[in-house]
Amino acid sequence: MNKKQDKTELPKLLEQEALAAPRTRRGGGNGSDTSPTLAESVADHIRERVVSGVLVPGSHLSEIHLTEELQVSRNTLREVFRLLTKEGLLRYEANRGVFVSTPSMSTIVDIYRVRRLIECPALRQAHPRHPAARKMREAVDIAHKCREAGDWLGVGSADIAFHASIVELADSQRLSDFYRQISLELRLVFGLLRDPEFLHGPFIDQNRAIVSQLEEGNSVLGADTLEAYLLQAERFILGAYSRLMANP
Numbered sequence: 629m630n631k632k633q634d635k636t637e638l639p640k641l642l643e644q645e646a647l648a649a650p651r652t653r654r655g656g657g658n659g660s661d662t663s664p665t666l667a668e669s670v671a672d673h674i675r676e677r678v679v680s681g682v683l684v685p686g687s688h689l690s691e692i693h694l695t696e697e698l699q700v701s702r703n704t705l706r707e708v709f710r711l712l713t714k715e716g717l718l719r720y721e722a723n724r725g726v727f728v729s730t731p732s733m734s735t736i737v738d739i740y741r742v743r744r745l746i747e748c749p750a751l752r753q754a755h756p757r758h759p760a761a762r763k764m765r766e767a768v769d770i771a772h773k774c775r776e777a778g779d780w781l782g783v784g785s786a787d788i789a790f791h792a793s794i795v796e797l798a799d800s801q802r803l804s805d806f807y808r809q810i811s812l813e814l815r816l817v818f819g820l821l822r823d824p825e826f827l828h829g830p831f832i833d834q835n836r837a838i839v840s841q842l843e844e845g846n847s848v849l850g851a852d853t854l855e856a857y858l859l860q861a862e863r864f865i866l867g868a869y870s871r872l873m874a875n876p
Contacts, residue, residue: 667707670698674712678728678812679788681781684819685730689718717812731817733869739813740862744855746807747791750798752851756843760796764839767793771832780824787828788814790835794854821868831861 664672677683695705709726712718719729731739754761767790774782788811795807821827834857841850 666700667704667711670700670704670708671711673698674708675717675812678717678819679785679815681784681815681819683728685728685816687728688724689726689728691725715809715812717816728819729816731813731820733866735813736817736865736869737862739810739817740858740865742810743791743814744858746798746803746810747794747858748851748855750796750803751794751838751842751854752848754797754842754847754850756845756847758797760793761839761842763793763796764790764835764842768832768836768839771828771835775829775832780828783828783832784815784818784824787831787835790839817865817869820872821865822872827865827868830864831857 767786771783771786838850838853
């Protein structure tokens with residue numbers, strides 16, 4: 629299993645904060661026990677590897693390797709695999725094992741449709757002094773620092789954190805929780821494309837323009853800019869995906 633290290637820890641921490649969703653845990657009869665089960669903790673660990681780009685689409689998850697590395701039983705690991713397969717993060721292939729899911733073209737189209745439905749209204753109705761606006765600015769600043777350092781994986785993490793912060797503008801925990809799952813699938817889409825600079829480079833300055841428009845009190849213009857941005861990004865990624873499938 630490949631192990632990559634970000635050149636900066638900030639993007640990874642920022643994205644983990646954006647994607648860290650409170651989960652309902654098994655507990656006593658009063659439902660007050662929120663401590664994670666072992667399987668849930670292991671599942672979170674694997675999700676983090678996808679989020680950080682360590683596990684990319686098509687990666688094989690070795691049951692033997694993971695049971696030794698994580699010090700868990702095969703039964704626990706199989707429970708984790710069932711959970712993450714149900715979420716769509718993993719896929720099972722008979723006689724071959726478990727792999728990180730590879731998004732299809734229809735999945736990419738659907739992800740961007742959902743993103744426009746959630747992000748654009750959230751930004752359009754936002755107040756410029758909303759706390760999430762500060763998070764957007766922080767994510768933009770980190771993306772620029774990562775670009776200067778040549779850390780394109782970090783740029784991708786900062787980009788996901790930026791858009792998760794846009795969703796926070798809606799002040800809806802349900803929307804934010806739902807968007808975290810979309811963000812995991814989005815990271816899988818990013819992992820398909822072999823040149824992260826080519827993928828993220830065109831959109832760094834557009835993120836800065838969007839947050840500046842919000843800070844200036846022009847959230848409507850910001851939402852219009854975002855909608856055009858997401859349509860452009862969808863076409864951009866679909867084109868790259870098509871070329872990748874034509875020349876695997």
